[in-house]
Amino acid sequence: MFVSLNWLKNYIDIENISTEDLAERITKTGIEVEGIEYIAEQSTNVVVGYVKKCEQHPNADKLNLCQVDVGDEELQIICGAPNIAQGQKVAVAKPGAVLPGNFKIKKAKLRGVESNGMICSLQELGIEEKFVPKDVAEGIFVFPNDAEVGADALQLLNLDDAIIELGLTPNRSDALSMLGVAYEVAAILDVPIRFPEENVKTAEEQAVDYVSVKVEDSDANPYYGAFVVKDIEIGPSPLWMRNYLIAAGIRPINNVVDITNYVLLEYGQPLHAFDFDKFGSKEIVVRRAQQDEKIQTLDDQERTLSSEHLVITNGQEPTAIAGVMGGAESEVSEQTTTVLLEAAYFDPKVVRIGSKDHGLRSESSIRFEKGVDPNRVKSAGMRACQLLSQYANGTVLSGVAEFDELDKEEKTVEFSSSRINARLGTAISNDEMADILRKLNINYKLNGDTFTVHVPTRRQDITIFEDMLEEIARIYGYDNLPYTLPQGASQAGGLTDLQQLKRDIKQYFESAGLMESITYSLTSQARSQLLVSPEVKEKAVTPVALSMPMSEEHSTLRLSMLPELLDSLAYNTARKQSNLAYYELGTIFLSEQEQVTKQPEEKLRAAGALTGDWITHPWQQEKRQVDFYLVKGILQGLFETLNVTAEYKQTKIDGMHPGRTAQILVGGTSIGFLGQVHPKLQKDFDLKDTYVFDLDLDYLFEIHKNEPSFAKIPRYPSVSRDIALVVEEAVHAGDVQATIQQAGGELVKDVQVFDVYQGEHLEDGKKSIAFNLLYLDPERTLKDEEVEESYQAILYAVKDAHDAELRG
Amino acid sequence: MKERLLELQTEALAKVEEASTLKDLQDIRVAYLGKKGPITEVLRGMGKLSKEERPVIGELANKVREAIASELDNKKEHLEAIELEKKLEAETIDVTLPGRPVQVGGPHLLTSIVEEIEDLFIGMGFEVREGPEVETDYYNFEALNLPKDHPARDMQDSFYITEELLMRTHTSPVQARTMGEYQGSQPVKMICPGKVYRRDTDDATHSHQFTQVEGLYVDKDVRMSDLKGVLNRFAKQLFGEEREIRLRPSFFPFTEPSVEMDISCKVCHGHGCSVCKGTGWIEILGGGMVHPRVLEMAGYDSNEYSGFAFGMGPERIAMLKYGVDDIRHFYTNDVRFLTQYHKAK
Numbered sequence A: 001m002f003v004s005l006n007w008l009k010n011y012i013d014i015e016n017i018s019t020e021d022l023a024e025r026i027t028k029t030g031i032e033v034e035g036i037e038y039i040a041e042q043s044t045n046v047v048v049g050y051v052k053k054c055e056q057h058p059n060a061d062k063l064n065l066c067q068v069d070v071g072d073e074e075l076q077i078i079c080g081a082p083n084i085a086q087g088q089k090v091a092v093a094k095p096g097a098v099l100p101g102n103f104k105i106k107k108a109k110l111r112g113v114e115s116n117g118m119i120c121s122l123q124e125l126g127i128e129e130k131f132v133p134k135d136v137a138e139g140i141f142v143f144p145n146d147a148e149v150g151a152d153a154l155q156l157l158n159l160d161d162a163i164i165e166l167g168l169t170p171n172r173s174d175a176l177s178m179l180g181v182a183y184e185v186a187a188i189l190d191v192p193i194r195f196p197e198e199n200v201k202t203a204e205e206q207a208v209d210y211v212s213v214k215v216e217d218s219d220a221n222p223y224y225g226a227f228v229v230k231d232i233e234i235g236p237s238p239l240w241m242r243n244y245l246i247a248a249g250i251r252p253i254n255n256v257v258d259i260t261n262y263v264l265l266e267y268g269q270p271l272h273a274f275d276f277d278k279f280g281s282k283e284i285v286v287r288r289a290q291q292d293e294k295i296q297t298l299d300d301q302e303r304t305l306s307s308e309h310l311v312i313t314n315g316q317e318p319t320a321i322a323g324v325m326g327g328a329e330s331e332v333s334e335q336t337t338t339v340l341l342e343a344a345y346f347d348p349k350v351v352r353i354g355s356k357d358h359g360l361r362s363e364s365s366i367r368f369e370k371g372v373d374p375n376r377v378k379s380a381g382m383r384a385c386q387l388l389s390q391y392a393n394g395t396v397l398s399g400v401a402e403f404d405e406l407d408k409e410e411k412t413v414e415f416s417s418s419r420i421n422a423r424l425g426t427a428i429s430n431d432e433m434a435d436i437l438r439k440l441n442i443n444y445k446l447n448g449d450t451f452t453v454h455v456p457t458r459r460q461d462i463t464i465f466e467d468m469l470e471e472i473a474r475i476y477g478y479d480n481l482p483y484t485l486p487q488g489a490s491q492a493g494g495l496t497d498l499q500q501l502k503r504d505i506k507q508y509f510e511s512a513g514l515m516e517s518i519t520y521s522l523t524s525q526a527r528s529q530l531l532v533s534p535e536v537k538e539k540a541v542t543p544v545a546l547s548m549p550m551s552e553e554h555s556t557l558r559l560s561m562l563p564e565l566l567d568s569l570a571y572n573t574a575r576k577q578s579n580l581a582y583y584e585l586g587t588i589f590l591s592e593q594e595q596v597t598k599q600p601e602e603k604l605r606a607a608g609a610l611t612g613d614w615i616t617h618p619w620q621q622e623k624r625q626v627d628f629y630l631v632k633g634i635l636q637g638l639f640e641t642l643n644v645t646a647e648y649k650q651t652k653i654d655g656m657h658p659g660r661t662a663q664i665l666v667g668g669t670s671i672g673f674l675g676q677v678h679p680k681l682q683k684d685f686d687l688k689d690t691y692v693f694d695l696d697l698d699y700l701f702e703i704h705k706n707e708p709s710f711a712k713i714p715r716y717p718s719v720s721r722d723i724a725l726v727v728e729e730a731v732h733a734g735d736v737q738a739t740i741q742q743a744g745g746e747l748v749k750d751v752q753v754f755d756v757y758q759g760e761h762l763e764d765g766k767k768s769i770a771f772n773l774l775y776l777d778p779e780r781t782l783k784d785e786e787v788e789e790s791y792q793a794i795l796y797a798v799k800d801a802h803d804a805e806l807r808g
Numbered sequence B: 001m002k003e004r005l006l007e008l009q010t011e012a013l014a015k016v017e018e019a020s021t022l023k024d025l026q027d028i029r030v031a032y033l034g035k036k037g038p039i040t041e042v043l044r045g046m047g048k049l050s051k052e053e054r055p056v057i058g059e060l061a062n063k064v065r066e067a068i069a070s071e072l073d074n075k076k077e078h079l080e081a082i083e084l085e086k087k088l089e090a091e092t093i094d095v096t097l098p099g100r101p102v103q104v105g106g107p108h109l110l111t112s113i114v115e116e117i118e119d120l121f122i123g124m125g126f127e128v129r130e131g132p133e134v135e136t137d138y139y140n141f142e143a144l145n146l147p148k149d150h151p152a153r154d155m156q157d158s159f160y161i162t163e164e165l166l167m168r169t170h171t172s173p174v175q176a177r178t179m180g181e182y183q184g185s186q187p188v189k190m191i192c193p194g195k196v197y198r199r200d201t202d203d204a205t206h207s208h209q210f211t212q213v214e215g216l217y218v219d220k221d222v223r224m225s226d227l228k229g230v231l232n233r234f235a236k237q238l239f240g241e242e243r244e245i246r247l248r249p250s251f252f253p254f255t256e257p258s259v260e261m262d263i264s265c266k267v268c269h270g271h272g273c274s275v276c277k278g279t280g281w282i283e284i285l286g287g288g289m290v291h292p293r294v295l296e297m298a299g300y301d302s303n304e305y306s307g308f309a310f311g312m313g314p315e316r317i318a319m320l321k322y323g324v325d326d327i328r329h330f331y332t333n334d335v336r337f338l339t340q341y342h343k344a345k
Ligand SMILES: [Zn+2]
Pocket: B265, B266, B267, B268, B269, B270, B271, B272, B273, B274, B275, B276, B277, B278, B280, B281
């Protein structure tokens, strides 16, 4: 809502406070001032001039040479505007004047003739093109004849105004009117309000002689009033009204339309003017539209209606969509002489549906949607009649044709001052509270310390105790509330074990050299199929999709963080940052339903993506690229931290390198995978070799056991034995290791691979794997025979299971 | 013989004195103290001596040996020290060459901010709660006093999955869930951080996904002044002791009264500058007293219980605190952005 302070001054005195202070106080009391605009802040020296003579420039067809009386002198000015004419009163920027944009007016010569100043258009004076009335849009502005020559044109055009922009929250629709703002500011400054003139001398003839009103759906339209004004002379509205409309962001059209808009802004009550002679009948029937009924609206669009929509009809055809837009047929035009003026209360929901379905949000529909003040509907109509009489020369017929089932009663809310104080933490006296209510223009009765408040109908937002609590608090001033800390029994706040564990895991990844990243949860349909871990793929029937995505790019809930992580890597490599090691902790969304009806399961996972060099240390010729075993090592460290034992199984996953991908299992349950991204997918993302991992953290959290218990430090020496085995190339070291562990028995405490060899001295297709075995009995010294026995058992077992031969 | 021994001693000591290498010393040791050395030879001739002379000469011979041996040891130690010194000198390296780098990671700026906020509220006795990112319409809206046809639903256009399921538009549903769990049986003092989603086109100041931290305190006799006190403490700890706060009225369907909290501008200290658009204040968060309907829907008697709630955007806080100029930075994961915030605080 744009509020012209010059306009506001008609209702309250705000002379004694600066605009900035006023804005600050409005903000602090309840409505945020989002900006202050001084239209012609920098303009000076523009006056009303009288064009005494206007003739063609001797050396230019399209220019005019004018002699302009500006009061204290006569100026010769060259003007190119097509609408300039002798006898006009115009806005003259005298030499030395400054116009918006710091444009300085100087004496000049145009085609050999002297020009001392400039005759201005409204645009040149700083008014936005879209608000300039059409008749002066193509040229200079022309003042009404009564403008005084030499007077300050900026003032006459209201360009000395300050306009404050109010950011209204949905509850404060009462301030969608100048009167509403006046009430608010009056409460803040404790000043009285002057109300607009609504009384008008009416004709003998009655409105009801001209028109009848019938409402078929009184819930949707509890009040409909029709005023009739005849003998209207269509013309421009008075300059001050045009100025105010422009300041409020509405383009002036003609007196009738301007008056309805003016009252809309003044009272917050939308009005609609029909041309009575084109209305088509003498009866107004408000009803639900029929299915597929059509109406041609003011904007010359044909609209198709349904029973959801409420229409004003002439008994036959719709003449307006209630509260949304009028019909083209009965539009007020230059020829209109009799106006049928509608002042109505439409149900907010009905208007909301109407404006939404037809994509028409207007100053009117916005106000109806919020609910207008029931006690201002009829008076707004009267105010418009008064203005039509004064500024359109109209004759107002007496009375109003109306349908009225509107509840106009003031509701009551009760509160005790002690409860207010208990809730605010204050000690505001009854007198102070009473004074606050008086400032707010709210009537009340006080009994003991109980206030019974009659809530004015303009404040539809006040219905319960808490609403009055807010009114008292905001006028008392939030600044005046004390600072206290809660008195309730104090409890120890803190993180849960799992929350702490989550932080620990982040810290682990970071000290292992990975950077945390955060990606979007919403990905594309195509990406949602990529790099999905086996245990997720097994459960998730289809990825969960948004019903109305804004773009395909963010249309589907992720099943893996990896595709978006690869996107982050790609973003960086495109910017010449090619050594990257990222991890992310986040949620994936898993639904076992084909058609989603319940919330998907949300799983916390840890994913990582690494590419480029891991270590570069050029002067010592060290350079290490990210590879499978680096990533595996990082995960091994994590599992050690979590005290879980993981197994790795060669596997194939969409989007992964078929020979370099391992599924990770804990106790036989799949918890994720690691490996190299498929070179084809790497290419799609424009990435070099990239390694990724993806882990089910929820499951790891569930099974991890981190109650470190004390294990005795062994007192007896361990025995170390090496064993080198020759096996087929395809045999996995991990499998052999498992066999050794099993066959070796309890005494084998650890088995580690320390060498893998392929090449000279070995048959083609064979490789040698060397293991280091650690034997230990914590209770005694081992005997050589025991170790040897176990060693032989191992040799037998690996031969049996893997066809492994001791390397000679 | 006595003279011969003393002569040998003088001779040997002189040679030790002259020796310049460990090998020289070894040669001297062999030459004088070895089994074929002159002292041994002298002792061999002791058989010719009288009973009285023998012990005297024997003792002298031992003294001479000891004197030579001791001097040899001293000299050896000396020479070894010199040699070590030389060797170490030769091992000198260029200490100005760069070290072998260690790969270092670090947290995302948003995580740092969220954890900082968490820790501040934990310090005031709050617990941390989390909840689902796909919410039901009931918990996301209805339980928060936003019935289906409420006009304020326009304020947060949402990503729906079905008519009843949507990406949560705020983390407040976690509050509704927690209160609903307790059904009015106990106070609630919690914050809930998390990701939220709204139908916004991504640009410098909008993101379809962002982060929120909301807080809730419900107990008997919670006052609006408590909200002011808690937020004041929070703001001073997060932004600095010198910053002031102010509350001003606002509107949220789930609180009444509702407030918006500003902090005084760091640049101009409240006098007005371009950073704060001339107002002297910068908006940080929204909050208010929990709406009685929200309490009632979760099973709390609103005559007995009252509470306050608040919510803030870590992205906005990060942007204000560190001057980040584009919200998209938080989600593109530009390494040059991420690493800026890895330095220890
Ligand atoms: Zn500032």
